[in-house]
Amino acid sequence: MDLESDEEFFCELVINGIGGRTIAEAKANISYPELKIWRAYRAKRGSLFFGRRLEQSFGRYHADYVAMKTGKEVDVYKFMTHEDAPETSFEEERMKAIKKKSQ
Known part of the structure; x- marks a missing residue:
């Protein structure tokens, strides 16, 4: 369902x-x-559910750790099993916000 x-x-x-x-x-x-x-x-x-926030924190930490050890860029959402990757990246959203402020 x-x-x-x-x-x-x-x-x-x-x-x-x-x-x-x-x-x-x-x-x-x-x-x-x-x-x-x-x-x-x-x-x-973000989420109101503490468990989900905890999963997000550990996922970010784990992705940073793997990226540091391998020297490669790592998709943080691979380490967050209950999260869906956003359709736009954080950087894209930030650039849109900056453009709106400058207009």
Whole structure:
């Protein structure tokens, strides 16, 4: 079963004890304005789930270690089994932001 982004978001809220103990409770207890705030927070700061943040940290560390030992560029997402690689790189996003500021 594939989760839609809305279902996945509510799963993450419930896992972290936000809104209730079930997805149905969270949907009933969280107002739309509060939901928008949580979505904005997650978009800015990343996952709410500590285990996922931990996996990201270890994945970055492991990729840096392998890159240092081999002298080759390493794809960090190979070490993060539950992460999807973004469609654009961080550098591309940064260059877009710089262009917007300069206009």
